[in-house]
Amino acid sequence: MTDMNNTPPSNGHGENDDENEAAPQFLHGNRLFSHDALREKIDAQFYAENEGISPLYTADEPTQREALRDVVDYVLATEAISLTRQERARLQDELFRDLLGGGPLTELVADQSVNEIEIRSPYELFVRRYGEDAKPSTASFRDTLHLERSLRRWLAPTGFDLTHEQFIETGITLGGRAVRLTVITSSKTLVQSASLRLHPTRARNLDDLIADQMMDEAAVSLMRAILTRGYGLMLAGEANSGKTTLLQALLSELQGAKTAVVERASELRLSDEMQRLVVTPEHTFPTQINAAVNSGRDMIVLDEMRFDESAAMWDALTADHHPRCLWIVRGSSEPIRLRTAFSMAVRRTRQGIEQLFINSALLDRLPFVAFLGRRENRYKVLRIGEWVSVPGDPSSLELHQLWPAENGTTSSRLT
Secondary structure, eight states, X not given: OOOOOSSOOSSSOOSOHHHHHHSOOOOTTOOOOOHHHHHHXXXXXXXXXXXXXXXXXXXXXXXXXXXXXXXXXXXXHHTTOOOOHHHHXXXXXXXXXXXXXXXXXXXXXXXXXXXXXXXXXXXXXXXXXXXXXXXXXXXXXXXXXXXXXXXXXXXXXXXXOGGGOSEEEEEEEETTEEEEEEEEEETTTEEEEEEEEEOOSSOOOHHHHHHTTSXXXXXXXXXXXXXXXXXXXXXXXXXXXXXXXXXXHHHTTSOGGGEEEEESSSOSOOOTTSEEEEOOSSOOHHHHHHHHHHTTOSEEEEEEEOGGGHHHHHHHXXXXXXXXXXXXXXXXXSHHHHHHHHHHHHHHXXXXXXXXXXXXXXXXXXXXXXXXXXXXXEEEEEEEEEEEEETTEEEEEEEEEEETTOTTOOOTTTO
């Protein structure tokens, strides 16, 4: 809907017929409203009826559009404003996008090349496109209240509430895309910052990652061999290094009926046979890891393991039924630092444990590791290796690099 003029047309025609046709038409004697004033009235009425966690936010689109149409009709009738059918349709589409859709993020979400949106303030948004550095966006929210209301609406289906949580990490859907929404709150501004990690509408497979130059066919063949032979694989890297992208591609290689997947946010596309265990206000990530172990499934997938949750991690590694492990771990892409961090995490929950037992768990359940990072504005698999005991010193481990091939090193497990 175009901006409404403050003065009425003299006779419905003028020097620019197209411009006059686009202008709102009013009934005789109506008070005139600008576009912004009308939007303000409709917004106020909508939120008066749907403040807080409204059931409307989790309803289907036809129900939402019908409810919004009722609000628009009420305000137009109350204010004695008449719009053409075309103007009304444009207004309702704009309102639906802003009040029940992606709001100012709509165009960014529709762009499949955008995979992360950082909200540093209502007026300061940054966008990242597949592996690139974050760049400023022209999109913005009107004010703090607009941002807070948008976040509350997106969070409504998840059970999380901005008012009661200092840190929220959950999965939502925007524009048909799976999204991991992370929100940090504060006592001063309520919303301190937020970020949205967006996944493509069609999940990438391993062939897609080869085309994206994330890795080559040799790396794909190696990871397929690791999984088909029944060995555990760790995907390690810092934040925003492509770990979940790779995990999604690997999931298509697994047998769904034997797999339990634990997620911080419901963002992965799983087969119907896979068991999904997601963090909720009632169930923490460690709680869901324990549920996966108790399910007795042959494969446990974690997205993502953090070393401050070491008790549940150790329980999964030492489960009696020996589940295979495919874990994302947020940590260093340097082997020595990763191994050291893993050992320190175990000792937080098992003080005094001998290094030999820690090494044994890695060798038995997670013998292979793929390190990821960003290089040349792309997500990259940097190396794939295998933990082995140092000859003559079983208390020490070293990583044998298998890909890229180095000095003809091969895996005794895979040959």
